[in-house]
Amino acid sequence: MTLLYVILLASAAVVLAPATVKVADRAAGYPLAAVFIFAAALLARHLPEVGRGQVLEFSLTWVKDFLAPGVDINFSLRGDALGLFFALLALVIGAVVFVYSAAYLPKGKGSTSFYVLMTAFTLSILLLVLADDVVVLFLAWELVSLASFLLIARSGKAGEDGSQRTLILTFIGGLTLLTAVAIAATSAGTTNLTEILASPVWGESPALSAWVALLVAISAFSKSAQFPFHFWLPEAMAAATPVSAFLHAAAVVKAGIYLLLRFSTIFHDVALWNWLLIVVGMATAVMSAVFALQKTDLKKLTAYSTVSHLGWIVATIGVGTPLAITAAVVHTLAHALFKSSIFMLIGVIDHAAGSRDIRRLGVLWNKLPWTFGSLLIGTASMAAVPPLLGFVSKEGMLAAFEEAPIGTGPQIILLVAAAVGAFFTFSYSAKIIFGAFFDGPRPMDGVHEAPVRLWLPAALPGVLSLPLVFMLGSFDRPVDAIAQSIGMTSRSHLSLWHGITVPLLISVAVLIAGVVATVYRRQLWALVEDKALFPRSGNEALSAIQKASQKLGKAAGKMSDTHNPSFLLLPIIILIIVLAGATLLGEGIDGVPLAPRVSGLDNAWDLVPLAIIALAMSGLVRTRNRLTGAVLIGMVGVGVTLQMLLMGAPDVALTQFTVEALSVIVMMMVLRYLPEKFQPVRNKPRWISSIVIAILAGIAAFLAVWALIGRHERSDLALWYLKEAPGITGGDNVVATIIVEFRALDTLGELSVLGMAAVVIAAVAASLPRFPFTPGTRPAPFGQSQLNSVPLRKVLVLVVPVLVIVSVVVFFRGHNASGGGFPAALIMGAAIGLTYLSRGSDEIVFGKMTPIHLTGIGIIVALSAGFIGYWHGGLGNGGFLTAIHGHAFGQHWTTSLIFDLGIYLAVLGMLTMAINALGGYLRPGTEREYLPWIHDKDSALPDTPRVVLEDEDDPYPEPINPSSNPLALLNKAEARTKKESPRAVRKREGEN
Numbered sequence: 001m002t003l004l005y006v007i008l009l010a011s012a013a014v015v016l017a018p019a020t021v022k023v024a025d026r027a028a029g030y031p032l033a034a035v036f037i038f039a040a041a042l043l044a045r046h047l048p049e050v051g052r053g054q055v056l057e058f059s060l061t062w063v064k065d066f067l068a069p070g071v072d073i074n075f076s077l078r079g080d081a082l083g084l085f086f087a088l089l090a091l092v093i094g095a096v097v098f099v100y101s102a103a104y105l106p107k108g109k110g111s112t113s114f115y116v117l118m119t120a121f122t123l124s125i126l127l128l129v130l131a132d133d134v135v136v137l138f139l140a141w142e143l144v145s146l147a148s149f150l151l152i153a154r155s156g157k158a159g160e161d162g163s164q165r166t167l168i169l170t171f172i173g174g175l176t177l178l179t180a181v182a183i184a185a186t187s188a189g190t191t192n193l194t195e196i197l198a199s200p201v202w203g204e205s206p207a208l209s210a211w212v213a214l215l216v217a218i219s220a221f222s223k224s225a226q227f228p229f230h231f232w233l234p235e236a237m238a239a240a241t242p243v244s245a246f247l248h249a250a251a252v253v254k255a256g257i258y259l260l261l262r263f264s265t266i267f268h269d270v271a272l273w274n275w276l277l278i279v280v281g282m283a284t285a286v287m288s289a290v291f292a293l294q295k296t297d298l299k300k301l302t303a304y305s306t307v308s309h310l311g312w313i314v315a316t317i318g319v320g321t322p323l324a325i326t327a328a329v330v331h332t333l334a335h336a337l338f339k340s341s342i343f344m345l346i347g348v349i350d351h352a353a354g355s356r357d358i359r360r361l362g363v364l365w366n367k368l369p370w371t372f373g374s375l376l377i378g379t380a381s382m383a384a385v386p387p388l389l390g391f392v393s394k395e396g397m398l399a400a401f402e403e404a405p406i407g408t409g410p411q412i413i414l415l416v417a418a419a420v421g422a423f424f425t426f427s428y429s430a431k432i433i434f435g436a437f438f439d440g441p442r443p444m445d446g447v448h449e450a451p452v453r454l455w456l457p458a459a460l461p462g463v464l465s466l467p468l469v470f471m472l473g474s475f476d477r478p479v480d481a482i483a484q485s486i487g488m489t490s491r492s493h494l495s496l497w498h499g500i501t502v503p504l505l506i507s508v509a510v511l512i513a514g515v516v517a518t519v520y521r522r523q524l525w526a527l528v529e530d531k532a533l534f535p536r537s538g539n540e541a542l543s544a545i546q547k548a549s550q551k552l553g554k555a556a557g558k559m560s561d562t563h564n565p566s567f568l569l570l571p572i573i574i575l576i577i578v579l580a581g582a583t584l585l586g587e588g589i590d591g592v593p594l595a596p597r598v599s600g601l602d603n604a605w606d607l608v609p610l611a612i613i614a615l616a617m618s619g620l621v622r623t624r625n626r627l628t629g630a631v632l633i634g635m636v637g638v639g640v641t642l643q644m645l646l647m648g649a650p651d652v653a654l655t656q657f658t659v660e661a662l663s664v665i666v667m668m669m670v671l672r673y674l675p676e677k678f679q680p681v682r683n684k685p686r687w688i689s690s691i692v693i694a695i696l697a698g699i700a701a702f703l704a705v706w707a708l709i710g711r712h713e714r715s716d717l718a719l720w721y722l723k724e725a726p727g728i729t730g731g732d733n734v735v736a737t738i739i740v741e742f743r744a745l746d747t748l749g750e751l752s753v754l755g756m757a758a759v760v761i762a763a764v765a766a767s768l769p770r771f772p773f774t775p776g777t778r779p780a781p782f783g784q785s786q787l788n789s790v791p792l793r794k795v796l797v798l799v800v801p802v803l804v805i806v807s808v809v810v811f812f813r814g815h816n817a818s819g820g821g822f823p824a825a826l827i828m829g830a831a832i833g834l835t836y837l838s839r840g841s842d843e844i845v846f847g848k849m850t851p852i853h854l855t856g857i858g859i860i861v862a863l864s865a866g867f868i869g870y871w872h873g874g875l876g877n878g879g880f881l882t883a884i885h886g887h888a889f890g891q892h893w894t895t896s897l898i899f900d901l902g903i904y905l906a907v908l909g910m911l912t913m914a915i916n917a918l919g920g921y922l923r924p925g926t927e928r929e930y931l932p933w934i935h936d937k938d939s940a941l942p943d944t945p946r947v948v949l950e951d952e953d954d955p956y957p958e959p960i961n962p963s964s965n966p967l968a969l970l971n972k973a974e975a976r977t978k979k980e981s982p983r984a985v986r987k988r989e990g991e992n
Contacts, residue, residue, distance in 0.1 A: 002042050003058045003077040003130055006087070009039040010123040017115040026111045029102030032119060033095040040091035043084055051481045055080045057132070060870065063745065064879035072879060073191050078132035081481035085329065086129035086250075086258050093250035093340050094122045096457050100344050101242040103454040104351065113154055118246065121147040125251050129258050132193050134181035141177055141255065144223075145170040148252045152239045162235035165542060169232045170252070173222025177259075180215035183208070193262075197487075202266045213267040216259060217276050224256030224310045227284045231538025234291075234303040241347030244299065248306040249340035249461075257310065257332055260317045261325065265487040268320035274405050277318025282417050285311030289424035294528045298346045298356040298436060302339070305382065305428055308421065309335050315414075316397045319404045322490035326479040327396030330494065334393040334465065338381040341462025342432070345375045348450045348458055349436055358435030362444040365437040371455050372437050378462030383429035383514070384422060384507065387496050389465040391507070392472065394422065396494070398503035419506045426514030427524065434521060469496060573696045580703035605646050612639035624677045627668070634664040650818040651735045654810070658826030662911065665833040669918040730885050730892050731815035739820070740896040740903075744866070744881040747903065751862055754906050755855045758913040762851075765917030793838040803831035811904060815892070821900035825907035832912060836919050844916045851916055854909030862902025868895045 013035045020028040046056055056079030063073040079087070098118070105111055124147050127140035145167065153163035185191045187208060188199035202209045220226075225233035233253065237244060247253065260277065267273040285308045292304035313335070316328040348371050350356040353364060365372040381390035401414050449455070472494040483490035498504070517524050536544075560568060616635035623629050637660030644653040714722070721734050721742070729737040739747050807828040814820030836845050865881070872878025884895045 001058060002046060003056050003079050006039045006042055006091075007077065007123070007126060007130070009035055009042075010119065010126050013119040014116060014123055017119050018112050021112045021115055025107055026105040027102050028111065028115055029098040029100075029105075032115060033098035033102075036091045036095040036098065036122065040088055040095070043079065043088055043091070046079070047084065047478070050079065050081050050084055051477050053481065053484060055485075056084075059132070061879035061882075062133075062135075064882055071190055073135050074133050075136060076132035076192060077130045078194060079130060080485035081478065082258070082261060082485045083129050085333075085478070085482055086254060087126055089254065089333070089336050090122055090125040090129070090250045093336055093461065094118075094246060096340065096461060097242045097246045097344070100245070100347075100454070100457040103451060103457075104242060104344075104347055105240070114151075114240065114242075117147055117151050117154065118243070121151065121246065121251055125255065128255055134185055134191050134193055134196065137193060138174075138178055138181055141219075141223075141259075142171075142174050144252055144255050145174060148236070148247060151243045151247070152236050155238045155240065161539075162232070162238045165235050165539065166232045168542070168546075169229045170222050173219040173229070173256075176215045176222075177219035180212050180219065183212055183215075197263070197265045206270075209267065209270050210272045213263070213270050213273040214276070216263050216267070217273065217280075220256035220259045220314070221280065222256070223259070224253050224314060225284075225307045226256075226280050226311060226314055227287065228538065228541075230284055230288060230307050231542075233307055234300050235539070237297075237299045237303050241299070241343060241350070244303070245340045245343035245347075248303065248343060249336045253306060253310055254332065254336070257313055257317070257328070260314065261328065261486060264317060264320060264325060268325075268486075268488070269405075271405075274318050274320055278315045278404060278406060278414065281311045281313070281315030281318055282414060282421065283311070284308070285315065286417055286421040286424070289421050289428060290528065290533065292428040293424055293431060293525065294531065294533075296358050296435070296529065298349070298358065298432060299343070301428060301432060302342055302346060305425070306335075306339055308425065309339070309382070312394075312397055312418075312421070315418075316400050319400045321400065321403045321405075322483050322488040323396070323403060324400035325483050325486055325488055326490050326492050327393065327400045329479050329482050330389075330396055330475065331393035334381060334389040337461040337464055337468075338378040338390060341378040341458060341460070342375065342382065344458030345371055345378065345455070345462070346432075346436075348455050349375075351454065352450050353444060353447050358431075358440055360442055361436060361440030362442040363438060363440065364444055364447065367444050367447045368437075368449050368455075370449055370459065374455065374459030374463055375436070376433060377466060378459075379429040379432050381462065381465035383426040385426075385511070386507075387466075387469050389468050392469060392494060392496060395498070395503045395507065398506055399498075399501070402502060415502065415506065419510060422506065422510040423513050423517070426510055427517050427521075430514065430518040430521065431525065434518070439522075472496070569697070570693055573693065573700045576700040577696065577703060580700065580706070603646065606643070609639040609643035609646065612636075612642065624680070626671050626674055626676060626678060629678070630664055630667040630671060633667070634660050637663070651733070651820070651823065654818060654823045655826065658823060658830055661830045662826060662833055665830075665837065666914060666918065668837075669915075729815075729883065729896070730894065731896075733814060733816055733818065733820070736814045736820040737896070739822075740899050741883045744883075744896070744899060747899075748862055748866065748881070751859055751903060751906050754910045755859055758851060758855050758910040761910070761914050762917050765914075792834070796834055796838045799834065800831045803827055803834075807831070811900065812897075814900060815894065815896065821903035822907055825904045825911070828904075828908055829911035832908075833915060836915050842919055844919070846912050846916060848916065851909045851913035854905050854912060856909075858902045858904065858906030858909055860902070861905060862899050865895045865899035865902060868898070 013032050017028065017032060020031055024031070046054075050056065057077065059074045059076040061072050062075045098115075101114070101118075105114065121144070124140055124143035128137060128144060131137040131140055148170070149163050149167040152166055153160065181191075184196050187201045187205075188196045190196060190199075222229045225231075233248070236247065239247070288304045288307035288311060292301050292308060295301040295304060309331070313328050313331055316324050316331070318324075346356055349361075349364065349368065352368055352371070353361055355361060377388070381388040384391045384394040398415065398418060401418055402411065404411050404414055406414070475494050476492045479492050479494070480490045483492075562568070613636050616632045616639060620629055620632040620636070623632065637656065641653050641657040641660065644656055721738060725734045725737050725742070726732050729741050731737045807824045810819035810827060811821055811824035812819075814824070832845050836843070867880065868884060869878045869880055869882030872882040872884050878884070881899070886893050
């Protein structure tokens with residue numbers, strides 16, 4: 001349970017961050033850091049046993065029978081040596097960054113968003129490196145991308161471009177990872193990561209291994225900023241310094257490294273993997289080292305140095321040997337220590353001197369002695385100067401390159417490239433020290449050392465690079481355990497001296513050349529600063545791709561940018577004809593011949609719906625009146641409903657009938673914005689084309705029916721549902737139980753779509769033109785609607801209670817008979833639609849927030865029913881949306897009923913949103929304009945004359961003359977208010 005406790009602690013930090021900031025302001029970093037240290041301590045106490053090969057595990061069923069019966073998605077966590085290494089890295093470095101942030105951040109300015117996002121960032125990384133299910137792994141991967149995007153974006157306009165590029169590029173990696181894990185899970189028959197990595201399918205199918213290896217590598221490249229994704233990481237420097245320190249040392253970039261190490265279990269001997277990682281990694285390392293040397297902004301310089309060192313690690317992982325894996329792990333640790341320290345110390349310089357550009361700094365080594373000494377150790381470790389941890393890790397990587405499985409010639413090229421990269425690494429490390437503390441042109445009078453609480457946590461990780469070298473023996477067993485968790489046997493022996501070797505000779509040559517270059521640093525820097533090394537930068541290339549994509553999208557959008565249905569229908573109809581024809585000429589569906597079995601009319605009642613539909617369609621194509629057309633379309637729906645009922649599908653028939661009723665109501669609302677009659681077609685080519693399309697549509701419908709009418713047998717799956725579903729679910733309505741139990745996850749997705757539909761309806765309806773009307777009159781676009789609504793209002797008194805009762809009955813009987821949450825909500829929606837129609841004027845049927853509340857509560861209720869499923873058979877034995885059945889009070893109860901209630905509420909919310917938005921004038925932004933006409937007697941606008949009726953409860957107290965306009969009474973009241981003085985009006989309104 002330790003892993004679960006760690007995740008819960010990180011989650012608690014996210015939840016408690018706002019309250020902690022409210023109490024302690026920026027000092028909230030201290031208690032939050034304590035939470036992470038405590039979580040690290042929980043993991044650290046298991047290090048001895050994990051070092052011996054044991055594994056910490058936790059698993060909770062999330063979704064049962066996802067890929068196949070018995071194949072579940074589990075919220076699985078696994079703490080082997082590799083996972084614990086990266087988890088401890090994130091927790092410890094994160095804690096140090098939080099302590100630093102408590103002194104670095106300004107007081108009372110946005111600390112809440114910073115700490116919430118940073119704690120969420122840490123939680124995402126922990127979930128990623130401890131995940132033992134590829135679904136959890138992918139979700140955590142995307143959460144890391146979102147957290148980094150939000151942390152960069154919170155810096156304001158300066159971070160706008162960088163955050164967008166970060167999101168685009170890392171999401172590209174997310175798509176490739178999704179593809180990779182989907183292929184891996186389906187190939188291995190499980191979503192469990194450990195089982196996928198142990199599956200024999202990788203050895204049996206080299207082509208599959210190569211393709212998945214390519215996808216995983218691209219995903220890691222996007223996160224670890226490898227070419228061609230290298231340019232997003234320096235752009236992320238707009239974020240605050242603590243964000244940069246954490247992001248570069250232990251968060252996003254290390255996520256890519258972790259992914260490569262984890263999948264090295266199956267890809268370490270795949271040639272494509274070896275070549276791709278080595279070439280891309282070392283090319284990125286050398287290229288980014290040169291880019292770093294070009295920069296004068298210390299933060300951007302250090303950012304490119306991160307890209308370069310990540311290239312070293314990626315190339316080392318690509319070698320794939322046990323020595324290479326252990327060397328990559330050691331350098332990952334060394335890099336996390338010195339890079340987090342360098343970033344935070346640059347923040348100290350910026351804080352003290354007011355700039356981090358070396359052209360605006362001066363001699364600072366004597367002004368900031370502690371910062372200078374600490375940064376000197378950190379950059380020396382980055383430059384691989386002995387006796388520091390960075391030197392040991394670089395020696396290990398050079399030794400690993402000698403074992404690269406690419407042949408002798410390429411090995412030599414790799415070592416030469418590594419030597420060049422190491423030289424530039426030494427050079428840009430020297431540029432940080434001399435540029436920040438010695439060579440600056442500006443006087444630094446008044447600059448003094450930063451407070452201890454600021455520079456000490458910044459210095460601590462980098463300074464550790466020195467004492468850790470004298471404890472190298474204690475690293476052998478842990479790094480061997482990490483190699484073992486990847487599936488390799490390693491016998492490490494870390495030390496400063498391994499004799500005179502090729503790596504040592506390279507290191508000595510680099511140190512000598514680096515010192516010489518430092519002496520002539522001004523000339524060297526002048527050669528590369530402000531020079532364009534490539535025709536286009538990465539940002540320019542991405543911008544060009546975005547513009548090309550926009551043009552392509554506009555060109556594709558023009559294909560549907562028309563109100564002419566003929567243009568849209570013709571391709572669809574032709575496609576149906578082609579598919580139906582191919583089906584008839586081919587072997588049928590699933591090998592079942594589709595020769596029609598027409599033996600004559602077997603049910604005379606089928607002629608009734610046919611006659612209804614034929615009469616309605618005959619009238620529909622002849623009418624010129626839009627309102628008549630809407631009614632006839634509803635008549636067609638009634639005919640189809642009757643046909644479904646005659647064929648023994650009462651559930652579908654009930655749903656179809658209520659949908660048709662509501663569709664007619666919605667069409668009536670929309671028709672008010674259109675002319676009363678259809679315009680005659682005077683364009684002969686258009687008239688001919690319409691006839692052609694109508695004929696083709698008829699042919700398509702005929703061929704589709706002809707192709708499918710021959711298949712009368714039920715499929716094996718349908719027979720299984722009919723036979724097994726009642727016993728499993730305790731319900732006889734197989735259709736309903738499929739929706740809320742067997743395919744509940746699909747239904748939940750459709751439920752979220754309904755919620756989005758409600759949002760879209762509100763957005764579209766808010767953009768519709770308003771009916772012009774003058775104050776003192778109610779908006780009534782149909783003119784005589786007040787008069788027409790009188791009979792409906794009288795009938796409604798009897799009909800609505802019946803519909804409500806029917807809705808409730810249909811809801812509760814859906815498990816065993818025709819019904820369920822969806823048709824029940826449609827019946828209630830019909831009652832609401834009739835209520836609107838009875839008003840006689842535009843008014844909302846519910847409060848403006850009611851549809852939103854109904855939809856939101858419905859989705860929450862459905863989700864809650866899903867979580868209850870975890871208690872099936874005891875906590876941990878069930879899964880998300882697993883139905884729990886039981887009997888009480890003589891009735892059969894199930895959590896599916898709760899899920900169905902969520903469907904009911906969400907559908908009701910969507911329907912009320914449609915009726916409110918299309919039929920009510922209380923749209924977003926127009927509340928005050930129309931509020932006086934919505935039953936609120938105290939909310940009249942100051943500039944609008946208030947119409948006070950004799951009886952507010954009955955807006956029509958006088959008998960209505962059928963021959964007169966029903967709005968005359970309101971106009972009369974308006975005339976009366978105009979004759980009275982404002983004082984008399986206020987007095988009379990007060991009396992009322």
